[in-house]
Amino acid sequence: MIRIATEQIQSVSFDGETLYILDQTQLPAVTQYLRITRIEQCWQAIKELKVRGAPAIGIAAAYGLLLGLKDVAADGFDDFYQGFQEKSEYLASSRPTAVNLFWALNRMHARLIAEKEHSVEALRAKLLQEAHAIRAEDEAVCRSIGMHGLTLLHDGMTLLTHCNAGAIATAKYGTALAPVYLAKERGWNLKVIADETRPLLQGSRLTAWELTEAGIDVTLITDSMAAYVMSKGWVDAVIVGCDRVAANGDVANKIGTYGVALLAKAHCIPFYVAAPMSTIDMDTASGDAIPIEEREAGEITNGFGVHTAPPEVKVFNPAFDVTPNELISAIITEQGIVRQPYNETLIELFKQGGNSGEGTRHVES
Numbered sequence: 001m002i003r004i005a006t007e008q009i010q011s012v013s014f015d016g017e018t019l020y021i022l023d024q025t026q027l028p029a030v031t032q033y034l035r036i037t038r039i040e041q042c043w044q045a046i047k048e049l050k051v052r053g054a055p056a057i058g059i060a061a062a063y064g065l066l067l068g069l070k071d072v073a074a075d076g077f078d079d080f081y082q083g084f085q086e087k088s089e090y091l092a093s094s095r096p097t098a099v100n101l102f103w104a105l106n107r108m109h110a111r112l113i114a115e116k117e118h119s120v121e122a123l124r125a126k127l128l129q130e131a132h133a134i135r136a137e138d139e140a141v142c143r144s145i146g147m148h149g150l151t152l153l154h155d156g157m158t159l160l161t162h163c164n165a166g167a168i169a170t171a172k173y174g175t176a177l178a179p180v181y182l183a184k185e186r187g188w189n190l191k192v193i194a195d196e197t198r199p200l201l202q203g204s205r206l207t208a209w210e211l212t213e214a215g216i217d218v219t220l221i222t223d224s225m226a227a228y229v230m231s232k233g234w235v236d237a238v239i240v241g242c243d244r245v246a247a248n249g250d251v252a253n254k255i256g257t258y259g260v261a262l263l264a265k266a267h268c269i270p271f272y273v274a275a276p277m278s279t280i281d282m283d284t285a286s287g288d289a290i291p292i293e294e295r296e297a298g299e300i301t302n303g304f305g306v307h308t309a310p311p312e313v314k315v316f317n318p319a320f321d322v323t324p325n326e327l328i329s330a331i332i333t334e335q336g337i338v339r340q341p342y343n344e345t346l347i348e349l350f351k352q353g354g355n356s357g358e359g360t361r362h363v364e365s
């Protein structure tokens with residue numbers, strides 16, 4: 001195994017010509033970066049979870065759009081805009097649940113419209129600026145989520161998390177794991193219990209890897225052990241990421257999150273969701289309107305190349321589930337922490353200047 005400090009890792013970066021993506025399907029055994037020069041490669045990397053995690057998907061899509069626009073030979077705005085629409089809608093078809101994909105594409109669209117008086121050459125430069133801004137802001141957003149998250153925690157706590165909402169799912173720090181990284185900076189000793197998170201094992205392959213690399217105390221468990229460790233009193237709080245927060249506070253996150261939330265409720269354990277404002281979708285009223293991605297059967301019947309079920313067996317493989325807002329103790333955002341009633345507190349948050357991308361809805365999930 002190649003051991004490098006996680007702070008050196010950049011899940012997504014762009015040098016103006018090439019998009020570099022940390023291939024998360026190869027972790028933890030191999031740390032390798034994909035060199036992406038075509039929009040089709042970006043689409044495939046998102047679809048196959050080579051780049052994954054709502055913020056990282058949005059950042060990759062913003063850069064992937066720039067790669068696609070290299071194929072758009074346009075002298076005037078109208079031709080360029082048509083090409084932009086086509087490339088944006090193509091990227092929007094890669095995965096349906098993580099709203100950051102659409103938020104990032106909408107934000108690039110808003111910048112294009114705002115700058116429409118400029119030449120096509122200038123527009124390309126301004127869209128590159130916007131994509132870099134999306135990435136740079138995400139790093140600051142995640143650090144701020146970490147700072148706010150720390151106000152809910154104290155030294156010596158043990159947190160249970162599900163899936164991976166860590167540094168590699170974002171520009172840096174992560175969302176759910178941001179408080180863990182900042183706690184280490186502060187000299188605290190937080191412990192993490194990580195669900196392996198079937199079927200794609202983001203917890204064992206990614207969270208356990210990230211935290212081990214960072215020298216943070218992490219214990220890996222199977223998803224089915226979460227109830228037992230809670231019953232033993234070993235979990236002080238649960239903290240997870242999200243892929244889309246509806247306007248009423250319902251949260252779509254990796255499959256299995258809903259069950260963890262029910263377990264936390266049963267054991268009177270706080271259940272926190274770390275959510276960048278870019279993942280809060282005020283256009284979606286409640287969780288039942290969030291599109292849930294269904295993925296191929298092979299991820300379950302022969303995950304990682306090992307046949308563990310008859311190949312002809314029927315399979316249901318939703319990649320996400322929805323945790324009803326009443327199971328969520330608090331939502332941690334970069335602008336602060338909100339609690340029930342979420343249908344009111346989330347609106348207040350955006351009135352304070354949230355970055356929802358509303359009003360620029362151009363690609364729909």
Ligand SMILES: CSC[C@H]1O[C@H](OP(=O)(O)O)[C@H](O)[C@@H]1O
Pocket residue numbers: 049052053054055162163164165166169170174175176202240241242243253254255319
């Ligand atoms: C910081 S977003 C992390 C979020 O995204 C993951 O989904 P996937 O691995 O399919 O991209 C998971 O739901 C995480 O909580």
